Amino acid sequence: MPEATRTFSSGEAVLLVAGREVRTKLRSKAYIITTVATVVLLIGFALVMKLVSGGSDATVGVTPQNAALAEPLKAVSSSIGQNVDTREVSEQDGRDQVADESVDALLVGQGDQLRVVVKKDIDENLRNALNVLAGQLALNQEIAQLGGDPAQVNATMAEAEVLVEPLEEPFPYDPQQLVLGIIAGILIYMSLQFTGQLVAQGVVEEKSSRVVELLLSTITPWQLMAGKVLGIGFVGFLQMAVIGGFGVAAALALGVLTIAVSTAVGTVVWLVVWYLLGFLMYSLLFAGLAALVSRQEDVGGVISPALMMVIAGYVVGISVLPTDPGNTLVGVLSIIPLFAPTLMPMRLAMGGVPWWEAALSVGLVVVLIPVLVWLAGRIYANAVMRSGARVKLTDALRTA
Amino acid sequence: MGDGRLEVDAISKRYGDVVALRDTTFDVRAGELFGFVGSNGAGKTTTMRIALGVLAADSGAVRWDGSPVTLETRRHIGYMPEERGLYPKMKVGEQLVYLARLHGLSASAAQRSMTDWTERLGVATRRDDDVQNLSLGNQQRVQLAAALVHNPSILVLDEPFSGLDPIAVEVMSGVLLDKAAEGIPVVFSSHQLDLVERLCHRVGIIRGGQMVAVGTVDELSAGGATEMVVDAPHAPEGWANGLAGVTVRRREGARTVLELGQGADDQAVLAAALATGPVTEFSRRRQSLTELYRNVVNQEAS
Incomplete structure (x- = not known):
């Protein structure tokens, strides 16, 4: 096959698609409002904490x-x-x-x-x-x-006081880190939900407006999906970094957080790592699933199984961890890839996670992502051009 | 090889048990306007989608300039899908620049081309409006601009005239003729047969997933019967009966419409007419594409 005069690499196509996503999303009111509101809320929370803890009862x-x-x-x-x-x-x-x-x-x-x-x-x-x-x-x-x-x-x-002799040395959970863990959980949950739905809606927007046919006449389905996921992922990452950065900076500056700066920064770094892993994992699922339907009204229904996993992890974490940070069941769940993105960052922020658990949960997700890329890419490519009724998952998995 | 032709070579496609295309073959030469006609569901859109790689054929090939069409070649095709579609919440100018860049244009070239085409198609004042806020007619113009903004070397347009007002039809026709004059192959489908006949150099008629006729309108009508109209005011009823190879179709007042079979002598007809008195009209009527189309489709159906 002869090369045409203009060469155009796959990476360029992905970057162009991602660039469009970043530009349109950064300009969207919903994005700006949620980001600013969350930052304001966190700083307000830090101020309230300072007033409460500083004054007398x-x-x-x-x-x-x-x-x-x-x-x-x-x-x-x-x-x-x-x-x-x-x-x-x-x-x-x-x-x-x-x-x-x-x-x-x-x-x-x-x-x-x-x-x-x-x-x-x-x-x-x-x-x-x-x-x-x-x-x-x-x-x-x-x-x-x-x-x-x-x-x-x-x-x-x-x-005079009683001497306690523990058989196993318990991890001394710092109440501040528990609060940090809860905030980390809320942030990652919000962000996964927000960005995941952006991906799903973006896929269906292209499908319902039929622009996808025009796009696919010049780039491959895979390039389109990858560009979309990368672009929206970057937008979400930016949001997470801004919120996490402002939040921790405000808390440290106001003296509300008395934990070491390195621990605080560590929490933010873990938060970002887990956001990226969780986002990649879930947005691929969302993109594949969303390609099955053709109308915005159907998006909610088709992505709900995947969304339930995010919600389940968050609900289990937020209801168990604050009172029992060392809970065994939550510990096990936090290593399973589907629940890890919501549970692991909460546990990491609270402290006391053995290094091998942290490494194993990251490793499992990293192994799963290429599988999801293949799976979601296949569903997406087979379903994205079929408008009308909802495409069955089994049909989309079969070769077109 | 290397003649800039777009060739569709024996492509077949089935959806489950339904055969959509069966060995569909035709070619569009460089500088030619090719009209693609057929009833709904005959396979026009499927053929175009396969040519654009949006759909995969079960067998057969699409070639351009002698080589199979690849993803790289497709960037040089200007495409207007039957299902019109643009991002509804994106500005016209930004959208066209984005599409141009997706087809491989540099940022500055894309910007320039967007400016040119929005001016030429009369939507320059709407560049900063979201597509969803445009009238249907203007959305169609933007859609055409989207097919042209990357200076394509091939044009494939699915029903480009549907839903256009008469002015927009003129603009569209002009653009298509200009593009063909630049030496690129242009193929479009349409149900407006008179328009196809007026614009196209050659036409292809598809029926039930198979090409049943390809050629110029003259070529296609050559094989069939010829109609003649004779106006002889004093001619009695049945004056033309008995002429070899001639059938009387109908009488329209003083005029008689005759069908001349293969090998029938039109001069014998004229002589017979003059024998009845004065003849004020004696003309050969070429079959229109509409009649041709009806014949072809009915012939196949029986």
């Missing part, structure tokens, strides 16, 4: 007669996980401040009997703290009457 006014109780109150509160601020005020000012809610309670009365003034009712946690403090005061009094030194008894009591 309650502020208690203390009259000058009770000033000595301020320190013990703080100590007792922190021992039950409450962060209480105290402020010394005269009784009259204190009552005014309780009334206008600038303090939550005012400690009044004399020495041994604790009394607080509150506006309507007292916060349950604050009541617990004050009850413990009252008990402490009573105990101190008894010890002093028995001739002991309350300070020494308290010190001894503080040191």
Whole structure:
């Protein structure tokens, strides 16, 4: 076969198709809005976390007669996980401040009997703290009457604690990393859904508008499919990188994330790796399946089996992992390629994943992708020109 | 070899039990406008799709310039599919540049060509509009521009005239004639037989997946019977009876329509007519493509 004058490589064709996808998608309102909204949401979340963790749970006014109780109150509160601020005020000012809610309670009365003034009712946690403090005061009094030194008894009591001997050293999950894992799961789930549907809709758009016949008269079905998947994949990757980058940067800058920067960056890198793997895997499935139908209304139905896998992985992960990050079932599922893209990044962000599990799950997906390329390419090539009724999967797999 | 001909050589195609094409063979010469006619479902679209590689033939070959058509050659074909289609939400100009580039043009050449063709086809002011916001007529013009924007060396157009207003038909005809005059083979299908007869150098008639006639309209009508119209005002009923090879078709007032079989002598007819008195009209009527088509299709059906 003689070469024509203009040569045009397969790669160029794929890049041209991908370029069109990137240009049109980056300009689409839906894409810009979801990206900006997610970034804003994440930064807002970081701000809220900062406000919540930085401030105190309650502020208690203390009259000058009770000033000595301020320190013990703080100590007792922190021992039950409450962060209480105290402020010394005269009784009259204190009552005014309780009334206008600038303090939550005012400690009044004399020495041994604790009394607080509150506006309507007292916060349950604050009541617990004050009850413990009252008990402490009573105990101190008894010890002093028995001739002991309350300070020494308290010190001894503080040191007494049970010794735990674990047979297996548990992984010390950092609560911040758990939150990070949940966010990673939500992001990858959203992104796989969004980009996967873009691929499916793009395939059907070409089919329903019949432009596919014009395209296939100059490029092969495979080039068209590959270009589409690559283009939309890049757009999704960009979104993921922007969201992940802004989110982590905001959290670190605001001091909400106190984990090491390397761990945070590691989470983002894993997130991007798993997004790419998951996207390639699922978008190929979506492209092949979407080629079976000719109308946008039918896209949802035809891709739902594949979409269910994404949703199942996400739902299992989000409902089990936050309370039980070491769950065995989830551990096994996270290695199976269909569920790995949603579950593995969550586990990786939470930490404590043995290296071989991480490597095995990546390896399995990497092996599966060429198989999917072949399978999806075959379905796509056989079905994309058949408009009208939905093409049966078995027909599409047979040679045309 | 090397004559720029587009040859369709014995292609066959079946869909399950249905035979769509059976040894379909014809060629379109460089610089020729070839009309492809046939009823719906006769195999026109299937033939064109196979020529474009959008569909694979079961057997047979499509050649251009002596060599089989490959993906590389197809980039030089301008194609207008029967099922019109462009990206509805893409701008006209951008879309044409994209299609030109997919056919191998450089970015700058694609841009230039897009500018030329949108001007020539009268859609230059709509370049920045989405295709879906164009009128049907303008969408057709953009569709034609899409077939021409990469300066093709072959044109294959499926029903290019359907749905066009009379002005657009003129524009389209002009473009097709110009392209053929540039020396490229142009093939198009149509149901508008008078248009095909007026424009095309040669026609091909397909029926039930088989080419039943290929040639110029004159060639195709040559083999068949010839019609003659004779206007002899004083001629009595049955004046032409008994002339060798001549059948009287009908009488239209004073005019008689005769059919002359093979070897019949038209001068004998004239003499017989003059014998009845004055003759004011004596003309040979060439069969139109419409009549030819009807004959061919009916002949096959019986």
